[in-house]
Amino acid sequence: MRDLPKRMLFGPGPSDVAPSVFEAISRPIIGHLDPAFVALLDEIGGMLRQVFRTQNEVTFAASGTGSAGMEMALVNLLEPSDRAIVGVAGVFGERLAEIARRCGAEVTEVRAEWGFPVPADAVAAELDRGPAKLVAIVHAETSTGMRQPITEIARLARERGALVVVDAVTSLAGIPLLVDEWGIDVCYSGTQKCLSVPPGLAPVTFSPLAMDAVRARGTPVRSWYLDVALITRYWGAERVYHHTAPISMLYGLHEGLRLVLEEGLEARWARHASLGLQLQNALEDLGFRLLAANGYRLPQLTAAALPAHVDERAARTRLLDEFDIEVGGGLGEFAGRAWRIGLMGESCRENKLDRLLDAIRVVTEAKE
Amino acid sequence: MRDLPKRMLFGPGPSDVAPSVFEAISRPIIGHLDPAFVALLDEIGGMLRQVFRTQNEVTFAASGTGSAGMEMALVNLLEPSDRAIVGVAGVFGERLAEIARRCGAEVTEVRAEWGFPVPADAVAAELDRGPAKLVAIVHAETSTGMRQPITEIARLARERGALVVVDAVTSLAGIPLLVDEWGIDVCYSGTQKCLSVPPGLAPVTFSPLAMDAVRARGTPVRSWYLDVALITRYWGAERVYHHTAPISMLYGLHEGLRLVLEEGLEARWARHASLGLQLQNALEDLGFRLLAANGYRLPQLTAAALPAHVDERAARTRLLDEFDIEVGGGLGEFAGRAWRIGLMGESCRENKLDRLLDAIRVVTEAKE
Numbered sequence: 001m002r003d004l005p006k007r008m009l010f011g012p013g014p015s016d017v018a019p020s021v022f023e024a025i026s027r028p029i030i031g032h033l034d035p036a037f038v039a040l041l042d043e044i045g046g047m048l049r050q051v052f053r054t055q056n057e058v059t060f061a062a063s064g065t066g067s068a069g070m071e072m073a074l075v076n077l078l079e080p081s082d083r084a085i086v087g088v089a090g091v092f093g094e095r096l097a098e099i100a101r102r103c104g105a106e107v108t109e110v111r112a113e114w115g116f117p118v119p120a121d122a123v124a125a126e127l128d129r130g131p132a133k134l135v136a137i138v139h140a141e142t143s144t145g146m147r148q149p150i151t152e153i154a155r156l157a158r159e160r161g162a163l164v165v166v167d168a169v170t171s172l173a174g175i176p177l178l179v180d181e182w183g184i185d186v187c188y189s190g191t192q193k194c195l196s197v198p199p200g201l202a203p204v205t206f207s208p209l210a211m212d213a214v215r216a217r218g219t220p221v222r223s224w225y226l227d228v229a230l231i232t233r234y235w236g237a238e239r240v241y242h243h244t245a246p247i248s249m250l251y252g253l254h255e256g257l258r259l260v261l262e263e264g265l266e267a268r269w270a271r272h273a274s275l276g277l278q279l280q281n282a283l284e285d286l287g288f289r290l291l292a293a294n295g296y297r298l299p300q301l302t303a304a305a306l307p308a309h310v311d312e313r314a315a316r317t318r319l320l321d322e323f324d325i326e327v328g329g330g331l332g333e334f335a336g337r338a339w340r341i342g343l344m345g346e347s348c349r350e351n352k353l354d355r356l357l358d359a360i361r362v363v364t365e366a367k368e
Numbered sequence: 369m370r371d372l373p374k375r376m377l378f379g380p381g382p383s384d385v386a387p388s389v390f391e392a393i394s395r396p397i398i399g400h401l402d403p404a405f406v407a408l409l410d411e412i413g414g415m416l417r418q419v420f421r422t423q424n425e426v427t428f429a430a431s432g433t434g435s436a437g438m439e440m441a442l443v444n445l446l447e448p449s450d451r452a453i454v455g456v457a458g459v460f461g462e463r464l465a466e467i468a469r470r471c472g473a474e475v476t477e478v479r480a481e482w483g484f485p486v487p488a489d490a491v492a493a494e495l496d497r498g499p500a501k502l503v504a505i506v507h508a509e510t511s512t513g514m515r516q517p518i519t520e521i522a523r524l525a526r527e528r529g530a531l532v533v534v535d536a537v538t539s540l541a542g543i544p545l546l547v548d549e550w551g552i553d554v555c556y557s558g559t560q561k562c563l564s565v566p567p568g569l570a571p572v573t574f575s576p577l578a579m580d581a582v583r584a585r586g587t588p589v590r591s592w593y594l595d596v597a598l599i600t601r602y603w604g605a606e607r608v609y610h611h612t613a614p615i616s617m618l619y620g621l622h623e624g625l626r627l628v629l630e631e632g633l634e635a636r637w638a639r640h641a642s643l644g645l646q647l648q649n650a651l652e653d654l655g656f657r658l659l660a661a662n663g664y665r666l667p668q669l670t671a672a673a674l675p676a677h678v679d680e681r682a683a684r685t686r687l688l689d690e691f692d693i694e695v696g697g698g699l700g701e702f703a704g705r706a707w708r709i710g711l712m713g714e715s716c717r718e719n720k721l722d723r724l725l726d727a728i729r730v731v732t733e734a735k736e
Contacts, residue, residue: 004395005398014399023394036372102590198614200616221470241699244560247566320403
């Protein structure tokens with residue numbers, strides 16, 4: 001393969017990857033039923049439980065990207081005509097609702113203005129209007145940089161007999177996420193955000209209550225590839241072949257999780273919190289307007305409208321071409337006027353932030 | 369990550385991987401919307417067209433393993449109550465039928481004895497009994513080592529207005545497969561077989577006729593993650609974000625395809641044909657019984673019942689522990705009494721075959 005440019009990745013994912021993760025990914029592969037490989041699977045499951053802060057036995061990495069994790073969560077829980085209450089405050093909430101509809105569910109959207117969290121009492125009001133199989137909500141809305149509080153919604157949902165599904169694609173290992181303590185039933189993530197592993201796997205966890213709901217289904221899960229009951233027979237003690245595991249990617253995830261736990265989750269959360277705030281303050285000084293409401297900003301993903309004098313596309317192209325720096329464009333209603341800047345995992349380092357801010361200053365300078 | 373044993377992979381996949389593919393996989397990643405990356409996607413699409421022998425514009429690598437390719441083929445074409453005729457002569461034919469049922473289709477199975485091909489006239493008879501949306505069949509049945517002739521079934525199906533779906537997971541780049549010439553509408557494969565790239569991606573191709581059927585659907589595709597119309601907007605000129613591409617795996621596929629085309633498809637087919645026959649002759653000399661019918665044997669995947677005096681599990685464990693050689697166990701009705709031996713891609717080399725046969729001789733020797 002020909003040479004590729006070396007980039008610093010400050011988009012909404014993928015983030016930079018540690019050299020030891022690439023080293024792991026390029027190890028010669030062994031078979032997906034080899035005793036030495038299934039021992040690695042057990043270790044990955046154990047490390048994922050620590051990172052998700054859960055005791056859930058059904059905790060593994062699905063063989064697809066974060067969006068496959070989203071689909072796995074919904075397609076296993078929802079049957080046709082089930083009611084799903086979905087919080088929508090950005091593109092990924094919209095995606096949750098869309099996938100729930102494709103599962104045949106009757107979807108009730110609880111919407112909030114982009115940049116603002118979905119209010120817990122609005123979710124409760126919908127739950128009181130009629131029973132729901134589940135409430136699904138995005139913890140870290142990657143389209144706006146908004147942090148959604150989870151605990152109150154989870155409590156209200158469980159009190160009313162609904163399962164709690166949380167999208168942690170951009171939050172896992174970046175901000176506090178306590179699956180068991182918060183009462184989350186199904187949680188999924190992606191590898192290419194705060195875990196700093198290349199994209200391709202979706203860590204997921206299902207509570208015993210969620211697995212009871214899967215077992216109680218009256219209809220088959222619509223997806224065979226993402227059928228959690230079948231996959232669990234491979235990741236669990238039985239080791240029954242389902243599909244061939246993505247071996248190299250799992251090597252990388254193993255090393256990525258080891259690095260996360262070596263640093264410690266609290267230290268990692270603190271690093272993201274501190275550098276994210278530095279970035280956000282600096283952006284405001286440069287005339288950017290942060291899109292997420294104050295008090296609900298993700299440190300690891302900042303969406304910000306550019307100063308009026310800056311041509312979004314041209315400035316972003318200059319960042320890439322002149323500085324080898326990638327940031328993301330705005331999504332949905334913010335396309336063409338905002339950036340999404342990730343400081344996730346290995347990209348969230350003080351020296352890298354300095355280089356990022358220097359480059360942003362240059363490309364957003366007002367012409368005299 | 370700790371050291372892992374070095375294995376020679378002669379199972380039903382994954383196969384051995386060339387060093388330059390691992391080198392590609394471990395390149396620092398760039399973003400999935402980076403101009404330098406989308407240029408690679410275009411090249412991958414172009415190389416896949418050559419390997420599939422197709423002009424189909426919609427030709428790409430799906431973000432999952434070969435089974436995700438199978439699900440993608442069916443979930444995009446089938447709507448509830450559509451009739452699907454599925455050839456079943458092994459585990460992977462069963463899987464096709466199961467996934468088609470989960471798509472809501474009315475499935476007619478045309479069964480053959482394991483090891484024998486599905487007869488074209490039996491498929492035609494079912495088509496004459498009533499119209500069908502598609503006929504789906506496995507080209508290389510990995511559970512039995514049977515090669516399914518495709519051309520006649522494809523011709524009969526198309527004459528009767530049915531789309532033709534072919535599972536080429538184990539056949540692509542190992543035996544002749546001519547998607548356009550044979551009249552195949554949707555074909556999918558996996559990376560970890562004769563392409564010799566680690567598992568994790570599913571090359572797929574959709575004909576214009578198949579895409580017309582997708583566009584003519586009256587109901588949404590049940591899977592959002594595998595929705596070909598949405599994914600095509602990312603792989604095509606629009607570059608609309610759908611999900612984050614598995615970047616490192618795509619680097620590996622790019623290099624793996626380059627190696628296939630450098631060797632040349634015909635030379636690669638000939639290499640598999642020649643060494644596969646050598647293996648099969650040697651196994652018969654050692655008292656193995658080949659499970660696939662004569663004239664319908666895959667060179668790249670041989671399923672063979674062991675001589676009666678050999679303990680299958682114990683001999684396979686010895687191969688792994690004493691020789692670092694992996695072969696596969698039997699599936700379904702052959703579990704516990706047969707092996708599946710792959711000579712695929714990088715594993716299909718004369719010096720490796722010699723080492724494999726030496727080891728098999730040792731572990732299957734009759735005790736005096």
